[in-house]
Amino acid sequence: MCSDKLEEPSKSGxxxxxxxxxxxxxxxxxxxxxxxxxxxxxxxxxEDLGGLPVLGSESGGKWNQNAYSFEDLIVISFQVTDSVPILYVHLDDVYLVGQEKYRLNFDQPSLNLPRQLYLQGKEDPALMALKTYYLELFQAFGANESAAAKFAENTLDLEIDLANISSDNQYESSVIKIVPVSSLQEFGVTANFSQIVEGIYQSGGYSLNASDVVTIFSIGYFNNTVTVLNKHSNSVIANYIVTKVVMTQVNFLPRIYTDITERFLAASGQASNSASTRLEYCVNMLRDRMPDVITRIFAKEAFLEKDRRYKLLSD
Known part of the structure; x- marks a missing residue:
């Protein structure tokens, strides 16, 4: 059993x-x-992500408008989670003749609700549940009631706008475009996409040339991202990104955050995403994050067991 192996004390060597x-x-x-x-x-x-604006000067907050950079926040978020908000980015290995290269892919991000529900109006029960979800999260983070209510409203508006520029089929081949890094500036001035690409490559220890390319899925979403960013304040955008990144770690947070999430899923008619047991969650999470390690642990045990059986039979 996987947990038996994982619970064994670490050994020398x-x-x-x-x-x-x-x-x-x-x-x-x-x-x-x-x-x-x-x-x-x-x-x-x-605070490592730049601070959560809704918390003001309190612990976890201390967000600085003058120091804020959307591009830097996307790069830092990429280092924390593989589910980067607003601009989903992932780095793939690309093997060419005689060399190993990497290609950065931009795509539309996942949202908290199916896209069609965002088009129903803010009085829709699912959207009201989403607003309550953000309100409860911000208060659990430590925000006062007034600030939590304001940011919950603004966050809902931002997510609705993101849904309105999203495509129902994010993998539709007709909306894919391969763009040289040197040409990314054509997609807008507010978001310096070239800076994002360079930052992500550098954080991974990879070199980047102007001739390198990125793959853009859902080109319509990508083209309209700058419009959404210009519409909303930096504090709302930063608050949304930091909240989404933090909540990817929900199972490492106090139980209150799992309870808030479960209430939201139930109120919005979605299935619970929690594992049946804590053990199941931890093993599955580890398997997803470190599949090679889990394979190594099991393979070693399997080969040892096979060798033991062979010796018994030969005796």
Missing amino acids: EIEAVTKAKGFYEACMNTEAIEREGNVPLHKLM
Whole structure:
């Protein structure tokens, strides 16, 4: 059983990745420590991302308008999660003759609700549930009631606008475009997409040339992103991105955040995304993040067992 192997003490000479996997599993399973630490790790992550505007000068906030950069926030978010808000970005290996290259892909992001529900008007029960979700989140983060209500309203407006420029089929081949990095400026001035590409390449330790290309899926969404960014204030955009990034870590947060999420899913008619047990969640999360390590752990045990059976039969 996977959990049996992950719960074994680390050994001298053990592969570093396996040791890290065991540490990840132990931290994930330690719900008592998660509850005891409360919002402290959460607020640190928020501040690492530049701060959550709704929190003002309180812990987790301290957002600075003058220091804010949409491009930098997207790059930092990419380093934290593979579900970057507003501009979903992912880096693929591209193997060419005699060399290994990387290609950055831009795509439309996932939203909290199916796209068609955003078109029903703000009084739709699902959208009202989404507004309540943000209100409860911001208050749980530590925001006062007035600020939480204001940002919940503005965040809902932003997400509706993002839905309105999204495509129902984000993988439709007719809306894919391959663009040289040097030509990205044609997509707008407010968002410096070339800076985003360069930042992501550098964060991964890869070199970038002006002749390199990026793949843009859902070109209609990409072309209209700048319009949405210009419509909403920097504080609302930053608040939305930081909140979405933080909530990708919901199962490492105190139980209140899982409860808020579950209430939202139920009120909006969506299925729960929680695993049946904490153990199942932690093992699945580790398998998704470190598949090679999990394979190594199991393969070693399988080969040992096969070898033991062989010796028994030969005896």
